[in-house]
Amino acid sequence: MYLLIILLPFFGFCSAGLFGRYLGFYGSSIITTMCTFLSFLFSFVGFCEVGFLNCSVYFKLIGWFECGTLNVDWGFLFDSLSITLCCIITFVSTLVHFYSIEYMAQDPHLSRFMSYLSFFTFFMLVLVTADNFVQMFVGWEGVGLCSYLLINFWFSRVQANKAAIKAMILNRIGDFGIVLGILVVFLTFKSVDYAIVFALVPFFVTKTILIFNINYSVLFVIGIFLFIGAVGKSAQLGLHTWLPDAMEAPTPVSALIHAATMVTAGVFLISRSSPIFEFVGSLLEIIAFIGSITAFFAASIGLVQNDLKKVIAYSTCSQLGYMIFACGLSNYSVGIFHLANHAFFKALLFLGAGSVIHSVSDEQDIRKMGGLKQLIPFTYSMMVVGSLALVGFPFLAGFYSKDLILEVAYVKYTSISHFSYYLGSIGAFLTSFYSTRLIYLTFISKPNGNKSVIIFAYDSSYKICLTLFFLAFPSLFIGFFIKEIFVGLGSDFWGNAIFIKPENMNFFDAELIDNEVKIFPVQMSFFGIFLAFFFYINNSKFLFLLKKNSFGLKAYNFLNKKLFFDKLYQEFISQYVFIFGYSTSYKLVDRGIFEVMGPYGLNYIISKTGSDLQKLQSGYLYHYTFIFLVIISLILIFEHIVLLESINSILDIFYSFSDDEIFSIFFISLFFIKFFKI
16 A cells, blocks of 8 residues: 555656656546555545554565665655655646646646646655665656756746756755765665664764864765755755745746655755754754745745745745754644645635636736636635645634744744744744735736736636645645644654754743733734725825835845845856856867867877878889898797796796705606606
C-alpha cells in the first residue's frame, strides 16, 4: 500500500505522457486524477496507521549504487512527518487535477499538462518519503525540473521562458548548497542514511572542519549548506525573486507548486534535519532572522502589487517566512502545523483567483476589475473565506497556526525571538491590509474594467466550483481539528520524526503568557482590515496624495520595484557573470584551451605533420637513401638501449642474491640439466 502512494502518480504520468494521443484529453485527465485520488486514499489510511497508532513504516526497496564506503539504497520512510506531507500533497494535487480538466479544457496540450502535474506529485512524494539524503535530493531536483516544465508550459510566451529559466537558475544556487551539505554529511558520518546520521550527531558536536584555514563546527557547516537549499526552494529573502515571476504559469500550477508542494520543501528539510539544527544554536538564530524579515518584507511588497496572482504569491512568500522562523525557534511542529493549514487556504486563493481570471477574459490586473461580487457570488464567497483564513481571522485555519507561531516566538525570551514576534505581528497587519485591498478592488469597488468583459462575467462550471468548495471546508475547520493532534500539550504524534532539545522546548510557556501578548497579532489583523476599508471606501484620495509626495513616491517605487532585488542582480551580478562567461569561459577556455588541446589542435597537428611529410617526397634517390639510413640507425640505437637495460636488470637481480642462494640455484640447475638431459 505504501509503495502505491508513490507509484500511482508515476503511473498516471506515464499513461498521459506516453499514450495521451490515444487516450485523448478526457482519458488522460481521468487516469491522472484517479491515480492521485487513490494515492490520497492510501495516504489517509497510512496517516491513520502511522500517526494515530504510532506504527512507522521503514523499508528498503532495492540497492541503488555502491562506491567505496558510500552505499545508497532505494528506501522509504513513512513516519508521522512524511505521511502528513503525503496527505497534504495528494489531496491538493487531486483537486488541482480535477480543476485543470475544466480550466485547461481549451488547451490542445492538456494530456502533456496533466502528465507534468502527476510527475511533479511523484517527485514531491519521493522527496518527503526518502530515507536518505541522496534519494531526497533526487526528489528535490525532480520538483525543480517539473517546476521548469510547468512554468514554461506555454513555451511560446517569452515571459514564461524567462520565468522558468529564472526559477531554475535561482534554485540551482540552493541546490548547490544541498550538494555541498550532503558531501560534508558523508565525509563526517560516512553515511547518508537518516537513521545513521541523526543517531551520530551528538558525538560530533565538538568536531571541526578546516575551510580556508579557519576551523568551523562541522554541524554548523552542514546546517548552513542545507539551509541555503531551503532558502532557494522556499523562496526566502535573497533567493525569493523567482516566486512571483513563476505566476506566468497556468493558475493550477501556481496552486500546486506554491501552496502545498515545492515551496514547502525547504520547511520540510529543516524539520527533517532537526537533529542537526538543534545542536547549532547560532544557526537557528540566523534561520529565525531570515524567516522573520522575509515575512515582513514580502508582506510589504504585496501592499502595492496590482496583479491578482502576484499579490497571492507574495503572501505565500510571507507565510513561508513564518514557517521558517518558527523552525528557527525550535518549534518545528508549529511550523509544519502552519504548513498544513496554509496549503488548503492558499490553494483555495490561487484556484479562486483562477476562477476570477477565467470569468473576466484572462484579465489579472485588479485595477481593471471591481463589481464582481454580484456577478460571481460563489467565487467571491470562496475568496473571502481564503482571505480571512490567511489573515488569521479567529477560529479559521490560519488563526490557530499563525498566532501560535507568534506566541511561541515571544516566550522564547531572546532578542531574536522578540524581534521575530514584533516583525511577524507587523507582517500580520500588512497581510490583512493587502488581502482586504485585493477583495475590495476585485469584488466590491465600482467596476473599472472594460464593459464588454465585466457584463459577461459569470461563475465557473461545476468542476471549478466543486474544487473550491472542497478546499473551503479545510480552510475553515482544519486548524480546529488537527491542533490538538499536531501541537497539543502532551501529544506524541510526531514521535521521533522531529527532535527538540529539552532546553529549547518552550511550547508550554506559550499557554501562560499575558492575554495582551496573545491578542496583539489579532488586533493588528483587525486593524489592517479596518484601515484598508477606511482608505479605499472613503479616503482613496488620501492614498493618492500620499503617493504623490516625495517620501511616499520613493517608498511606493521601492516596494513596487520589489526592493530592487532584480535590478541589483541584473546590474551587479548577472552582467559580470555574462562578461566572465564570454571573455573568460568562452573565448579563453572553450575556444582557447579546449580547442587547442582538442579538435582544433589535433586537426592542426595532423595537417602540419602531413604537410611536412609531403616535403620529404622529393623524388631524389639519395634523399630516400638518407632517410632509410637514419631510420635504420635509430632502430639499432633503440634496440641497443633496450638490450643494455635488459642485461642490467638481469645483473641487478643476480647481484641481489646471497652466496647460499647462488649455490642453491647452481645445484638445482645441474639437477635439471642431468634429469631432463638438457
